[in-house]
Amino acid sequence: MANDKSSMQLITRGILSENPIFKLALSMCPAVGISTTVMNGFMLGVAVLFVQVFSSVTISIFKNVIHPRIRIPTYTLTIATWVTVIDLVLAAYLPEAYAKMGIFVKLIVAFAIITMRLEMFACKEPVKDSFWDGMGMGLGFMIGMMVIGFVRELLGSGAILGYDVLGFKPLLFFILPSAGFFVVGLMMAFFNWIEVYYKRTKGLK
Amino acid sequence: MKNIITIVFRLTVSCLLAASVMGLCFIFTSNAKKHNEHVQEQKVIYELLGYKGGAKIPDSMALHEVYRYVITGGDKQSIGYLVPQGHSKEQGFLFVNIDLAGVLLASKAVTLSEAEALDPKVRGKAIEQAAGPGYSVKFADQTIIVTKDGKRIAYLLGGKFQGFKTFVNVMLAVDPKFTILGLEVLEHEEDPGLGAEIDQDYFKNQFKGKPFEALKAIDVVKAPLPADYLEALNGKVGEEDIAKFREQYKDKAVYALTGATISSKAVAEGVKGIVTKFAYRLNVLDKILKEQQLAVSF
Numbered sequence: 001m002a003n004d005k006s007s008m009q010l011i012t013r014g015i016l017s018e019n020p021i022f023k024l025a026l027s028m029c030p031a032v033g034i035s036t037t038v039m040n041g042f043m044l045g046v047a048v049l050f051v052q053v054f055s056s057v058t059i060s061i062f063k064n065v066i067h068p069r070i071r072i073p074t075y076t077l078t079i080a081t082w083v084t085v086i087d088l089v090l091a092a093y094l095p096e097a098y099a100k101m102g103i104f105v106k107l108i109v110a111f112a113i114i115t116m117r118l119e120m121f122a123c124k125e126p127v128k129d130s131f132w133d134g135m136g137m138g139l140g141f142m143i144g145m146m147v148i149g150f151v152r153e154l155l156g157s158g159a160i161l162g163y164d165v166l167g168f169k170p171l172l173f174f175i176l177p178s179a180g181f182f183v184v185g186l187m188m189a190f191f192n193w194i195e196v197y198y199k200r201t202k203g204l205k
Numbered sequence: 206m207k208n209i210i211t212i213v214f215r216l217t218v219s220c221l222l223a224a225s226v227m228g229l230c231f232i233f234t235s236n237a238k239k240h241n242e243h244v245q246e247q248k249v250i251y252e253l254l255g256y257k258g259g260a261k262i263p264d265s266m267a268l269h270e271v272y273r274y275v276i277t278g279g280d281k282q283s284i285g286y287l288v289p290q291g292h293s294k295e296q297g298f299l300f301v302n303i304d305l306a307g308v309l310l311a312s313k314a315v316t317l318s319e320a321e322a323l324d325p326k327v328r329g330k331a332i333e334q335a336a337g338p339g340y341s342v343k344f345a346d347q348t349i350i351v352t353k354d355g356k357r358i359a360y361l362l363g364g365k366f367q368g369f370k371t372f373v374n375v376m377l378a379v380d381p382k383f384t385i386l387g388l389e390v391l392e393h394e395e396d397p398g399l400g401a402e403i404d405q406d407y408f409k410n411q412f413k414g415k416p417f418e419a420l421k422a423i424d425v426v427k428a429p430l431p432a433d434y435l436e437a438l439n440g441k442v443g444e445e446d447i448a449k450f451r452e453q454y455k456d457k458a459v460y461a462l463t464g465a466t467i468s469s470k471a472v473a474e475g476v477k478g479i480v481t482k483f484a485y486r487l488n489v490l491d492k493i494l495k496e497q498q499l500a501v502s503f
Contacts, residue, residue: 036398067215069208074219081223085230092234095241103394156398172464175398 007132014136021144021184022191026113031145032180034104038161041149044104045142047086049135051108054082056122056134063123075118076109083109113141151183250361253378253387254351266358269350269503270322273486274332276302278340283310285332285342286490289319289502298322299499300335307489312499348483350503357381357503362483366475368393369400369468377476383417383484388476400468407438408469411459412476414451417484423477424458425470 005013020026035041055078059066066074087105090098108114117137122130153159156174158166173179256262272287283304290296298317302310313335321327325344332342349361362377374392379385390404402408407430415423436442437450461469494501 034397040397065215067212070212070216070219073216077219077223081226084227088227088230088234088238092237092241095245175464 005129007128010129010132011136011139014133014138014140015143016140018137019140019144019191020113020137021141021148022188024113024116025188026116027111027141028181028184031141031148032184033177034107035145035148035152035180036156036175037153037159038146038149039100040104041145041147042142043101044107045138045145047101047105047108048111048114048141049138050086051079051082051111052114052117052138052141053131053134054086055079055114055118056130057127058082059118059122060125060127060130066123071119071123072115075115078118079111079114080109113137148180148183148187151187152180249376249389249391250349253361253376253389254359255386263353265354267352267502268361269352269501270319271348271350271490272322272328272332273345273347275343275345276336276340277343278336284345284486285336287315287317287322287328287332288490288494290314290500291502296502298331299501300332301490301493301499302336303489303493307492309493309497312497348487352503359386360483360487362479363391364475364479366471366478368395368403368471369465370394370396373403373468373472373475375472375475375479377479379480379483383420383480385412385415385420385476385480388412390472395465395468399462400465402462402465403468403472406440407435408462408472410438410440411454412473414455416455417480419456420477420480423473425461425466425473426458427461427466429463430460 014020018024021028021031031044034044055075058078059075083105087102090101090105117133121133125133150160152174153161154166155170156172156179158164158169174183250268251257251260251262269289271289274285274287276283276285281304283302286301286303287298288301290299298315300311300313300315302312304310315331315335317328317331321331329342329344333340336342346363348363350357351359351361358380360379360381362379363375364377365372365374367373371394372392373390373395376389376391377385378387388409390409393401393403395401395403430438434450434454437447440447459469459473493499
Protein backbone atom coordinates (compact mmCIF):
# COMPACT_ATOMS: atom_id res chain seq x y z
CA MET A 1 0.00 0.00 0.00
CA ALA A 2 1.79 3.09 -1.16
CA ASN A 3 1.74 6.20 0.92
CA ASP A 4 1.15 9.48 -0.86
CA LYS A 5 2.63 11.70 1.84
CA SER A 6 6.14 13.14 1.77
CA SER A 7 8.51 12.83 4.74
CA MET A 8 7.88 16.44 5.74
CA GLN A 9 4.12 15.91 5.68
CA LEU A 10 4.50 12.80 7.84
CA ILE A 11 6.42 14.79 10.45
CA THR A 12 4.06 17.75 10.56
CA ARG A 13 1.12 15.38 10.75
CA GLY A 14 2.57 13.86 13.92
CA ILE A 15 3.15 17.26 15.45
CA LEU A 16 -0.03 19.08 14.42
CA SER A 17 -3.04 17.37 12.91
CA GLU A 18 -2.52 14.01 14.64
CA ASN A 19 -0.63 15.06 17.74
CA PRO A 20 -0.56 11.99 20.04
CA ILE A 21 -1.53 13.92 23.16
CA PHE A 22 -3.85 16.68 21.99
CA LYS A 23 -5.53 14.99 19.01
CA LEU A 24 -5.28 11.23 19.48
CA ALA A 25 -5.42 11.42 23.32
CA LEU A 26 -3.17 8.40 23.71
CA SER A 27 -0.66 7.52 26.45
CA MET A 28 -2.37 9.91 28.82
CA CYS A 29 -1.66 8.21 32.16
CA PRO A 30 2.12 8.10 31.97
CA ALA A 31 2.19 11.47 30.25
CA VAL A 32 0.11 13.10 32.95
CA GLY A 33 2.13 11.47 35.71
CA ILE A 34 5.49 12.67 34.46
CA SER A 35 4.91 16.06 32.88
CA THR A 36 5.45 18.08 36.04
CA THR A 37 8.34 20.11 34.60
CA VAL A 38 9.56 21.07 31.14
CA MET A 39 12.73 19.05 31.64
CA ASN A 40 10.84 15.87 32.61
CA GLY A 41 8.62 16.29 29.56
CA PHE A 42 11.64 16.70 27.33
CA MET A 43 13.43 13.64 28.76
CA LEU A 44 10.42 11.39 28.37
CA GLY A 45 9.82 12.83 24.90
CA VAL A 46 13.35 12.00 23.74
CA ALA A 47 13.07 8.46 25.09
CA VAL A 48 9.70 7.93 23.38
CA LEU A 49 11.09 9.34 20.13
CA PHE A 50 13.90 6.79 20.07
CA VAL A 51 11.70 3.83 20.95
CA GLN A 52 9.04 4.87 18.45
CA VAL A 53 11.48 5.27 15.56
CA PHE A 54 13.36 2.04 16.27
CA SER A 55 10.19 -0.03 16.77
CA SER A 56 8.50 1.42 13.67
CA VAL A 57 11.50 0.62 11.52
CA THR A 58 11.86 -2.90 12.96
CA ILE A 59 8.21 -3.77 12.42
CA SER A 60 8.28 -2.25 8.96
CA ILE A 61 11.26 -4.40 8.00
CA PHE A 62 9.67 -7.60 9.30
CA LYS A 63 6.08 -6.77 8.28
CA ASN A 64 5.88 -9.64 5.77
CA VAL A 65 6.97 -12.37 8.15
CA ILE A 66 4.79 -11.40 11.12
CA HIS A 67 1.83 -13.73 11.44
CA PRO A 68 -1.35 -11.57 11.61
CA ARG A 69 -2.72 -13.56 14.57
CA ILE A 70 0.26 -12.77 16.78
CA ARG A 71 1.03 -9.24 15.69
CA ILE A 72 0.17 -7.59 19.02
CA PRO A 73 2.51 -9.85 21.06
CA THR A 74 5.17 -9.23 18.44
CA TYR A 75 4.75 -5.46 18.76
CA THR A 76 4.98 -5.66 22.53
CA LEU A 77 8.08 -7.80 22.27
CA THR A 78 9.69 -5.37 19.84
CA ILE A 79 8.96 -2.38 22.04
CA ALA A 80 10.18 -4.17 25.15
CA THR A 81 13.39 -5.16 23.40
CA TRP A 82 14.14 -1.62 22.27
CA VAL A 83 13.28 -0.17 25.66
CA THR A 84 15.68 -2.63 27.31
CA VAL A 85 18.43 -1.91 24.80
CA ILE A 86 18.08 1.86 25.24
CA ASP A 87 17.94 1.45 29.01
CA LEU A 88 21.14 -0.62 29.05
CA VAL A 89 23.02 1.62 26.64
CA LEU A 90 22.08 4.77 28.54
CA ALA A 91 23.06 3.22 31.87
CA ALA A 92 26.43 2.16 30.48
CA TYR A 93 27.54 5.11 28.39
CA LEU A 94 25.55 8.13 29.59
CA PRO A 95 25.25 7.64 33.35
CA GLU A 96 24.54 11.34 33.97
CA ALA A 97 21.55 11.38 31.65
CA TYR A 98 20.45 7.97 32.88
CA ALA A 99 20.27 9.22 36.44
CA LYS A 100 17.56 11.64 35.29
CA MET A 101 15.89 9.57 32.57
CA GLY A 102 16.12 6.05 33.96
CA ILE A 103 12.66 5.79 35.49
CA PHE A 104 11.00 7.28 32.41
CA VAL A 105 12.63 4.93 29.94
CA LYS A 106 11.23 1.84 31.68
CA LEU A 107 7.74 3.34 31.59
CA ILE A 108 7.65 3.43 27.81
CA VAL A 109 6.77 -0.26 27.42
CA ALA A 110 3.26 0.65 28.52
CA PHE A 111 2.76 3.49 26.05
CA ALA A 112 -0.30 3.01 23.87
CA ILE A 113 0.91 5.47 21.25
CA ILE A 114 3.78 3.24 20.13
CA THR A 115 1.71 0.08 19.71
CA MET A 116 -0.96 2.10 17.94
CA ARG A 117 1.51 3.57 15.43
CA LEU A 118 2.89 0.11 14.71
CA GLU A 119 -0.59 -1.27 14.10
CA MET A 120 -1.86 1.69 12.07
CA PHE A 121 1.18 2.56 10.05
CA ALA A 122 4.42 0.58 10.32
CA CYS A 123 2.89 -2.84 9.55
CA LYS A 124 1.59 -1.61 6.19
CA GLU A 125 4.02 1.01 4.95
CA PRO A 126 7.60 0.92 3.62
CA VAL A 127 10.57 1.39 5.94
CA LYS A 128 11.34 4.96 4.92
CA ASP A 129 7.83 6.22 5.57
CA SER A 130 7.66 4.34 8.87
CA PHE A 131 10.83 6.06 9.96
CA TRP A 132 9.42 9.51 9.25
CA ASP A 133 6.07 8.64 10.81
CA GLY A 134 7.84 7.44 13.96
CA MET A 135 9.88 10.62 13.95
CA GLY A 136 6.78 12.81 13.61
CA MET A 137 4.83 11.00 16.32
CA GLY A 138 7.82 11.06 18.67
CA LEU A 139 8.36 14.78 18.11
CA GLY A 140 4.65 15.48 18.50
CA PHE A 141 4.64 13.63 21.81
CA MET A 142 7.77 15.43 22.97
CA ILE A 143 6.41 18.87 22.11
CA GLY A 144 3.06 18.07 23.73
CA MET A 145 4.80 16.93 26.91
CA MET A 146 6.96 20.03 27.01
CA VAL A 147 3.98 22.35 26.58
CA ILE A 148 2.09 20.63 29.40
CA GLY A 149 5.25 20.62 31.50
CA PHE A 150 5.68 24.34 30.87
CA VAL A 151 2.20 25.18 32.16
CA ARG A 152 2.41 22.85 35.14
CA GLU A 153 5.88 23.92 36.16
CA LEU A 154 5.05 27.61 35.86
CA LEU A 155 1.80 27.37 37.80
CA GLY A 156 2.83 24.62 40.21
CA SER A 157 6.32 25.65 41.28
CA GLY A 158 6.71 29.10 39.74
CA ALA A 159 9.75 28.09 37.72
CA ILE A 160 10.81 27.31 34.16
CA LEU A 161 13.50 24.69 33.56
CA GLY A 162 14.29 24.83 37.25
CA TYR A 163 14.91 28.59 37.27
CA ASP A 164 12.67 30.50 39.59
CA VAL A 165 10.85 33.07 37.46
CA LEU A 166 7.82 34.02 39.50
CA GLY A 167 9.44 34.00 42.92
CA PHE A 168 6.44 32.29 44.51
CA LYS A 169 4.43 29.12 44.02
CA PRO A 170 0.98 30.02 42.64
CA LEU A 171 -0.82 26.67 43.00
CA LEU A 172 0.78 23.49 44.29
CA PHE A 173 -2.23 21.65 42.88
CA PHE A 174 -0.73 21.73 39.38
CA ILE A 175 2.12 19.46 40.39
CA LEU A 176 -0.26 16.68 41.47
CA PRO A 177 -1.07 14.01 38.87
CA SER A 178 -4.79 14.79 38.84
CA ALA A 179 -4.10 18.37 37.75
CA GLY A 180 -2.39 16.98 34.67
CA PHE A 181 -5.77 15.97 33.31
CA PHE A 182 -7.12 19.48 33.80
CA VAL A 183 -4.15 20.97 31.98
CA VAL A 184 -4.38 18.45 29.14
CA GLY A 185 -8.13 19.00 28.81
CA LEU A 186 -7.85 22.77 28.74
CA MET A 187 -5.01 22.63 26.24
CA MET A 188 -6.95 20.26 23.99
CA ALA A 189 -9.81 22.73 23.99
CA PHE A 190 -7.41 25.56 23.28
CA PHE A 191 -5.74 23.80 20.35
CA ASN A 192 -9.07 22.73 18.88
CA TRP A 193 -10.27 26.30 19.15
CA ILE A 194 -7.17 27.54 17.30
CA GLU A 195 -7.73 24.97 14.59
CA VAL A 196 -11.38 25.92 14.13
CA TYR A 197 -10.49 29.60 14.13
CA TYR A 198 -7.72 29.06 11.58
CA LYS A 199 -9.95 27.09 9.28
CA ARG A 200 -12.67 29.73 9.47
CA THR A 201 -10.36 32.60 8.61
CA LYS A 202 -9.04 30.58 5.69
CA GLY A 203 -12.59 30.05 4.52
CA LEU A 204 -12.35 26.28 4.80
CA LYS A 205 -15.59 24.70 5.94
CA MET B 206 -3.89 -27.37 14.20
CA LYS B 207 -1.46 -26.25 11.57
CA ASN B 208 -2.21 -22.68 12.58
CA ILE B 209 -1.36 -23.34 16.19
CA ILE B 210 1.95 -24.85 15.24
CA THR B 211 2.95 -21.90 13.05
CA ILE B 212 1.93 -19.46 15.75
CA VAL B 213 3.89 -21.30 18.41
CA PHE B 214 6.87 -21.56 16.10
CA ARG B 215 6.83 -17.88 15.12
CA LEU B 216 6.33 -16.67 18.67
CA THR B 217 9.23 -18.82 19.83
CA VAL B 218 11.47 -17.50 17.08
CA SER B 219 10.59 -13.87 17.80
CA CYS B 220 11.11 -14.38 21.53
CA LEU B 221 14.49 -15.97 20.89
CA LEU B 222 15.45 -13.12 18.57
CA ALA B 223 14.43 -10.51 21.13
CA ALA B 224 16.22 -12.38 23.90
CA SER B 225 19.44 -12.60 21.91
CA VAL B 226 19.35 -8.87 21.08
CA MET B 227 18.84 -8.02 24.74
CA GLY B 228 21.42 -10.55 25.86
CA LEU B 229 24.06 -9.26 23.47
CA CYS B 230 23.37 -5.71 24.52
CA PHE B 231 23.69 -6.71 28.17
CA ILE B 232 27.00 -8.45 27.60
CA PHE B 233 28.42 -5.43 25.77
CA THR B 234 27.29 -2.92 28.35
CA SER B 235 27.62 -4.74 31.68
CA ASN B 236 31.27 -3.91 32.23
CA ALA B 237 30.78 -0.23 31.50
CA LYS B 238 27.76 -0.21 33.81
CA LYS B 239 29.62 -1.80 36.70
CA HIS B 240 32.45 0.62 36.22
CA ASN B 241 30.01 3.55 36.28
CA GLU B 242 28.41 2.34 39.47
CA HIS B 243 31.78 2.02 41.14
CA VAL B 244 32.85 5.49 39.98
CA GLN B 245 29.56 6.94 41.17
CA GLU B 246 29.95 5.30 44.57
CA GLN B 247 33.49 6.61 44.96
CA LYS B 248 32.32 10.09 43.95
CA VAL B 249 29.52 10.03 46.51
CA ILE B 250 31.93 8.83 49.20
CA TYR B 251 34.42 11.62 48.58
CA GLU B 252 31.72 14.26 48.25
CA LEU B 253 30.28 13.25 51.60
CA LEU B 254 33.73 13.60 53.12
CA GLY B 255 33.94 17.12 51.71
CA TYR B 256 36.14 16.59 48.67
CA LYS B 257 33.88 18.04 46.03
CA GLY B 258 34.48 18.25 42.30
CA GLY B 259 37.89 16.60 42.04
CA ALA B 260 39.55 18.25 45.06
CA LYS B 261 42.79 16.53 45.94
CA ILE B 262 42.45 13.64 48.34
CA PRO B 263 45.31 13.49 50.84
CA ASP B 264 47.47 10.36 50.69
CA SER B 265 47.26 9.85 54.41
CA MET B 266 43.54 9.19 54.14
CA ALA B 267 42.48 5.56 53.89
CA LEU B 268 39.15 3.78 53.56
CA HIS B 269 38.56 0.53 55.45
CA GLU B 270 35.57 -1.57 54.50
CA VAL B 271 33.82 -3.50 57.26
CA TYR B 272 31.22 -6.04 56.20
CA ARG B 273 28.54 -7.28 58.57
CA TYR B 274 26.89 -10.68 58.22
CA VAL B 275 24.12 -12.36 60.16
CA ILE B 276 25.12 -15.92 60.99
CA THR B 277 22.41 -18.45 61.80
CA GLY B 278 23.06 -21.95 63.06
CA GLY B 279 20.23 -24.02 64.48
CA ASP B 280 18.15 -21.60 66.56
CA LYS B 281 21.07 -19.37 67.43
CA GLN B 282 22.02 -16.15 65.75
CA SER B 283 25.20 -14.17 65.88
CA ILE B 284 26.79 -11.32 64.02
CA GLY B 285 29.91 -11.84 61.97
CA TYR B 286 32.13 -8.94 61.01
CA LEU B 287 34.73 -9.04 58.29
CA VAL B 288 37.32 -6.42 59.21
CA PRO B 289 40.47 -5.62 57.25
CA GLN B 290 43.77 -6.33 59.00
CA GLY B 291 45.80 -4.20 56.66
CA HIS B 292 45.97 -3.04 53.11
CA SER B 293 48.72 -5.22 51.68
CA LYS B 294 47.70 -8.41 49.96
CA GLU B 295 49.03 -10.87 52.57
CA GLN B 296 47.33 -9.30 55.54
CA GLY B 297 43.81 -10.07 54.43
CA PHE B 298 40.78 -9.84 56.68
CA LEU B 299 39.79 -10.90 60.14
CA PHE B 300 36.49 -12.64 60.77
CA VAL B 301 35.00 -11.74 64.14
CA ASN B 302 31.94 -13.62 65.32
CA ILE B 303 30.00 -11.93 68.11
CA ASP B 304 26.81 -13.22 69.69
CA LEU B 305 23.79 -11.03 70.35
CA ALA B 306 24.83 -10.33 73.95
CA GLY B 307 28.12 -8.88 72.74
CA VAL B 308 30.41 -11.78 73.68
CA LEU B 309 33.13 -12.93 71.31
CA LEU B 310 32.50 -16.41 69.90
CA ALA B 311 35.40 -16.76 67.52
CA SER B 312 37.93 -14.80 65.54
CA LYS B 313 39.76 -16.13 62.56
CA ALA B 314 42.01 -14.79 59.85
CA VAL B 315 40.56 -14.90 56.36
CA THR B 316 42.84 -14.72 53.33
CA LEU B 317 41.04 -12.47 50.93
CA SER B 318 42.38 -9.52 49.00
CA GLU B 319 40.49 -6.24 49.00
CA ALA B 320 39.57 -6.57 45.36
CA GLU B 321 38.19 -10.05 46.00
CA ALA B 322 36.19 -8.79 48.96
CA LEU B 323 34.35 -6.37 46.65
CA ASP B 324 32.70 -9.32 44.92
CA PRO B 325 29.75 -10.39 47.09
CA LYS B 326 29.90 -14.04 45.96
CA VAL B 327 33.58 -14.59 46.73
CA ARG B 328 33.18 -12.78 50.02
CA GLY B 329 30.12 -14.82 50.98
CA LYS B 330 31.98 -18.08 50.34
CA ALA B 331 34.93 -16.98 52.47
CA ILE B 332 32.58 -16.08 55.31
CA GLU B 333 30.80 -19.41 55.04
CA GLN B 334 34.11 -21.20 55.33
CA ALA B 335 35.16 -19.12 58.30
CA ALA B 336 31.85 -19.65 60.08
CA GLY B 337 32.20 -23.40 59.76
CA PRO B 338 29.76 -26.10 58.66
CA GLY B 339 26.15 -26.01 59.77
CA TYR B 340 25.90 -22.23 59.77
CA SER B 341 24.16 -20.14 57.17
CA VAL B 342 25.35 -16.61 56.54
CA LYS B 343 23.45 -13.60 55.22
CA PHE B 344 24.94 -10.28 54.20
CA ALA B 345 23.56 -7.41 56.28
CA ASP B 346 25.41 -4.21 55.41
CA GLN B 347 28.79 -2.64 54.95
CA THR B 348 30.41 0.32 56.59
CA ILE B 349 33.45 2.25 55.55
CA ILE B 350 35.73 3.57 58.25
CA VAL B 351 37.79 6.54 57.11
CA THR B 352 41.12 7.23 58.73
CA LYS B 353 43.63 10.01 58.26
CA ASP B 354 47.16 9.49 59.58
CA GLY B 355 45.87 6.45 61.45
CA LYS B 356 43.15 8.36 63.26
CA ARG B 357 39.49 7.79 62.56
CA ILE B 358 37.85 10.83 61.01
CA ALA B 359 34.54 9.52 59.72
CA TYR B 360 32.27 6.55 59.14
CA LEU B 361 30.33 6.03 55.96
CA LEU B 362 27.10 4.12 56.48
CA GLY B 363 24.84 2.76 53.83
CA GLY B 364 21.22 1.97 54.58
CA LYS B 365 17.78 1.32 53.22
CA PHE B 366 14.45 2.19 54.75
CA GLN B 367 10.81 2.40 53.76
CA GLY B 368 9.84 5.67 52.13
CA PHE B 369 6.37 6.76 51.07
CA LYS B 370 6.32 4.41 48.10
CA THR B 371 9.25 2.00 48.00
CA PHE B 372 12.62 1.82 49.65
CA VAL B 373 14.91 4.78 49.98
CA ASN B 374 18.59 3.94 49.71
CA VAL B 375 20.92 6.43 51.39
CA MET B 376 24.55 6.88 52.32
CA LEU B 377 25.51 8.80 55.41
CA ALA B 378 28.77 10.20 56.66
CA VAL B 379 29.16 10.65 60.41
CA ASP B 380 32.15 11.78 62.43
CA PRO B 381 33.58 9.73 65.36
CA LYS B 382 31.07 11.38 67.72
CA PHE B 383 28.24 10.39 65.32
CA THR B 384 27.48 13.95 64.29
CA ILE B 385 26.16 13.85 60.73
CA LEU B 386 28.62 15.13 58.15
CA GLY B 387 26.45 14.55 55.13
CA LEU B 388 23.53 12.67 53.65
CA GLU B 389 23.20 11.44 50.10
CA VAL B 390 20.08 9.80 48.65
CA LEU B 391 21.29 7.12 46.26
CA GLU B 392 18.05 5.59 45.12
CA HIS B 393 14.37 6.30 45.65
CA GLU B 394 11.06 6.16 43.86
CA GLU B 395 9.11 8.92 45.56
CA ASP B 396 6.65 11.11 43.64
CA PRO B 397 8.32 13.59 41.30
CA GLY B 398 7.83 17.15 42.52
CA LEU B 399 6.74 16.04 45.99
CA GLY B 400 8.58 13.24 47.81
CA ALA B 401 11.33 13.20 45.21
CA GLU B 402 12.52 16.50 46.67
CA ILE B 403 14.28 14.46 49.38
CA ASP B 404 17.29 14.36 47.08
CA GLN B 405 17.44 18.17 46.88
CA ASP B 406 20.12 20.06 48.74
CA TYR B 407 17.69 22.14 50.77
CA PHE B 408 16.30 18.99 52.37
CA LYS B 409 19.45 16.85 52.65
CA ASN B 410 21.56 19.64 54.08
CA GLN B 411 19.17 20.10 56.99
CA PHE B 412 20.68 16.93 58.45
CA LYS B 413 24.24 18.19 58.13
CA GLY B 414 25.81 19.00 61.48
CA LYS B 415 23.07 17.42 63.60
CA PRO B 416 24.75 16.03 66.73
CA PHE B 417 23.98 12.50 67.92
CA GLU B 418 21.93 13.73 70.88
CA ALA B 419 19.70 15.87 68.65
CA LEU B 420 19.36 13.08 66.13
CA LYS B 421 18.05 10.64 68.73
CA ALA B 422 15.09 12.96 69.35
CA ILE B 423 14.72 14.16 65.77
CA ASP B 424 11.33 15.47 64.76
CA VAL B 425 9.72 16.84 61.61
CA VAL B 426 7.74 20.08 61.61
CA LYS B 427 5.19 21.16 59.05
CA ALA B 428 6.20 24.78 58.66
CA PRO B 429 7.59 26.82 55.79
CA LEU B 430 11.35 26.99 55.63
CA PRO B 431 12.60 30.46 56.64
CA ALA B 432 13.89 32.21 53.51
CA ASP B 433 17.36 32.95 54.89
CA TYR B 434 17.83 29.35 56.08
CA LEU B 435 16.73 28.09 52.66
CA GLU B 436 19.44 30.15 50.99
CA ALA B 437 22.04 28.82 53.38
CA LEU B 438 20.90 25.23 52.70
CA ASN B 439 21.19 25.75 48.98
CA GLY B 440 24.71 27.05 49.45
CA LYS B 441 23.94 30.54 48.18
CA VAL B 442 25.71 32.34 51.02
CA GLY B 443 29.29 32.24 52.26
CA GLU B 444 30.85 29.37 54.20
CA GLU B 445 30.82 31.32 57.48
CA ASP B 446 27.13 32.10 57.22
CA ILE B 447 26.32 28.49 56.41
CA ALA B 448 28.22 27.40 59.52
CA LYS B 449 26.31 29.97 61.55
CA PHE B 450 22.95 28.69 60.34
CA ARG B 451 24.03 25.11 60.95
CA GLU B 452 24.89 26.03 64.53
CA GLN B 453 21.58 27.84 64.99
CA TYR B 454 19.43 24.98 63.66
CA LYS B 455 21.45 22.00 64.80
CA ASP B 456 19.14 21.02 67.67
CA LYS B 457 15.91 22.00 65.90
CA ALA B 458 13.47 19.78 64.05
CA VAL B 459 13.73 19.15 60.33
CA TYR B 460 11.36 21.13 58.11
CA ALA B 461 9.05 18.78 56.18
CA LEU B 462 8.78 19.04 52.42
CA THR B 463 5.61 20.72 51.23
CA GLY B 464 3.12 18.01 50.30
CA ALA B 465 5.43 15.19 51.32
CA THR B 466 5.34 14.94 55.11
CA ILE B 467 5.46 11.15 55.05
CA SER B 468 8.58 11.04 52.88
CA SER B 469 10.27 13.64 55.09
CA LYS B 470 9.39 11.73 58.25
CA ALA B 471 10.58 8.47 56.71
CA VAL B 472 13.98 9.97 55.92
CA ALA B 473 14.36 11.52 59.38
CA GLU B 474 13.40 8.27 61.13
CA GLY B 475 15.50 6.20 58.75
CA VAL B 476 18.61 8.29 59.31
CA LYS B 477 18.06 8.16 63.04
CA GLY B 478 17.69 4.37 62.93
CA ILE B 479 20.82 3.85 60.86
CA VAL B 480 23.02 6.03 63.05
CA THR B 481 21.77 4.80 66.44
CA LYS B 482 22.06 1.14 65.44
CA PHE B 483 25.51 1.73 64.03
CA ALA B 484 26.64 3.53 67.17
CA TYR B 485 25.58 0.56 69.28
CA ARG B 486 27.21 -2.02 67.01
CA LEU B 487 30.44 -0.13 66.67
CA ASN B 488 30.66 0.14 70.43
CA VAL B 489 30.34 -3.64 70.78
CA LEU B 490 32.83 -4.35 68.02
CA ASP B 491 35.38 -1.86 69.33
CA LYS B 492 35.16 -3.25 72.86
CA ILE B 493 35.83 -6.76 71.63
CA LEU B 494 38.68 -5.74 69.36
CA LYS B 495 40.29 -3.93 72.27
CA GLU B 496 39.75 -6.69 74.85
CA GLN B 497 41.09 -9.39 72.58
CA GLN B 498 43.94 -7.23 71.31
CA LEU B 499 43.00 -8.01 67.72
CA ALA B 500 45.04 -6.05 65.22
CA VAL B 501 42.97 -4.28 62.58
CA SER B 502 43.82 -1.59 60.09
CA PHE B 503 41.72 1.20 61.60
